[in-house]
Amino acid sequence: xxxxxxxxxxxxxxxxxxxxxxxxxxxxxxxxxxxxxxxxxxxxxxxxxxxxxxxxxxxxxxxxxxxxxxxxxxxxxxxxxxxxxxxxxxxxxxxxxxxxxxxxxxxxxxxxxxxxxxxxxxxxxxxxxxxxxxxxxxxxxxxxxxxxxxxxxxxxxxxxxxxxxxxxxxxxxxxxxxxxxxxxxxxxxxxxxxxxxxxxxxxxxxxxxxxxxxxxxxxxxxxxxxxxxxxxxxxxxxxxxxxxxxxxxxxxxxxxxxxxxxxxxxxxxxxxxxxxxxxxxxxxxxxxxxxxxxxxxxxxxxxxxxxxxxxxxxxxxxxxxxxxxxxxxxxxxxxxxxxxxxxxxxxx
Numbered sequence: 254x255x256x257x258x259x260x261x262x263x264x265x266x267x268x269x270x271x272x273x274x275x276x277x278x279x280x281x282x283x284x285x286x287x288x289x290x291x292x293x294x295x296x297x298x299x300x301x302x303x304x305x306x307x308x309x310x311x312x313x314x315x316x317x318x319x320x321x322x323x324x325x326x327x328x329x330x331x332x333x334x335x336x337x338x339x340x341x342x343x344x345x346x347x348x349x350x351x352x353x354x355x356x357x358x359x360x361x362x363x364x365x366x367x368x369x370x371x372x373x374x375x376x377x378x379x380x381x382x383x384x385x386x387x388x389x390x391x392x393x394x395x396x397x398x399x400x401x402x403x404x405x406x407x408x409x410x411x412x413x414x415x416x417x418x419x420x421x422x423x424x425x426x427x428x429x430x431x432x433x434x435x436x437x438x439x440x441x442x443x444x445x446x447x448x449x450x451x452x453x454x455x456x457x458x459x460x461x462x463x464x465x466x467x468x469x470x471x472x473x474x475x476x477x478x479x480x481x482x483x484x485x486x487x488x489x490x491x492x493x494x495x496x497x498x499x500x501x502x503x504x505x506x507x508x509x510x511x512x513x514x515x516x517x518x519x520x521x522x523x524x525x526x527x528x529x530x531x532x533x534x535x536x537x538x539x540x541x542x543x544x545x546x547x548x549x550x551x552x553x554x555x556x557x558x559x560x561x562x563x564x565x566x567x568x569x570x571x572x573x574x575x576x577x578x579x580x581x582x583x584x585x586x587x588x589x590x591x592x593x594x595x596x597x598x599x600x601x
Contacts, residue, residue: 264597277366282322287359292338293352294326301335350411357408361391365548375551383502395462402462403469410439410470418584419530420502421445426453429497433458433518435487436504440467445477454479457486458498487511492518502528503586507559512571525573527589528582531561564589 265271279341286292290311294300300308303316309316312418320336323329328342338347346355365476369375395402403540420442426432434443445577447453456468471477483493488506492514499515507527532542542558548557557563561579569575573591582588 274492284359403466406466417445
């Protein structure tokens with residue numbers, strides 16, 4: 254595989270193309286190791302295939318082939334007494350997220366593959382008419398499964414905490430007292446803001462099962478006094494009102510009807526802050542965003558990824574003062590800021 258000037262790797266030979274189309278087996282083997290906790294099991298001490306098979310209830314010969322494959326990928330080393338995590342595994346997996354976060358990431362990836370197992374047929378399928386094999390959204394799954402919502406919410410807290418700290422450091426909230434975190438889930442952004450701005454109180458709006466998990470995290474951190482959770486489906490339900498500012502951070506829902514609700518939730522002169530990684534015209538193509546757009550199109554064939562321009566147009570349609578301001582924050586994220594007009598000053 255060769256890397257371009259932006260560090261993205263592409264196949265450059267017939268053998269590499271063949272390797273690429275067979276890569277789903279490698280991905281599945283790594284995902285299974287993360288879901289089943291293999292690397293943490295081996296971190297406690299080397300085990301051979303029979304011992305791994307016994308611990309994880311896997312047939313020993315099959316376990317041996319699985320361990321050999323993971324070793325060929327550089328994630329395990331062979332020791333005298335069996336297999337152990339490699340230095341690469343320790344650095345990139347064991348020393349980063351905790352076991353439960355990795356397990357949840359692997360589960361989500363495994364479930365998303367259901368939409369692409371029969372991709373040639375899926376590409377020609379029209380979900381609007383056939384509805385066959387259409388994946389259930391992760392929000393629907395969390396509504397129905399409180400345990401899953403708790404796992405997912407805690408995973409996002411760990412993954413998003415560095416970004417939340419950067420966002421809190423770069424937002425100027427002087428004069429803001431009542432603040433809404435729309436779709437704030439775990440409260441990771443809200444908690445970072447509360448630490449940065451002592452006069453602030455924050456209300457997180459999300460679905461009920463997620464709010465329960467968020468309250469649990471806030472209580473564990475001793476940060477519940479200035480943080481409230483309001484259970485609601487913000488696409489269907491009314492929002493609480495009277496806020497000086499509202500943030501939508503890495504939520505990805507940019508709908509004129511939702512923006513109109515946010516406008517009504519703000520006091521006159523209140524600010525709506527949108528933070529997300531949004532493409533700009535001169536930015537190199539990011540493969541992760543291209544992959545995300547492709548997967549979304551398998552559910553909605555007409556899906557078009559949001560841009561700064563399209564979000565700005567929806568904000569103006571919802572009645573916010575135009576034009577919104579934009580700047581880059583937290584590394585590669587874009588901050589879009591729209592203001593609700595004051596009495597006697599129309600929102601146009």
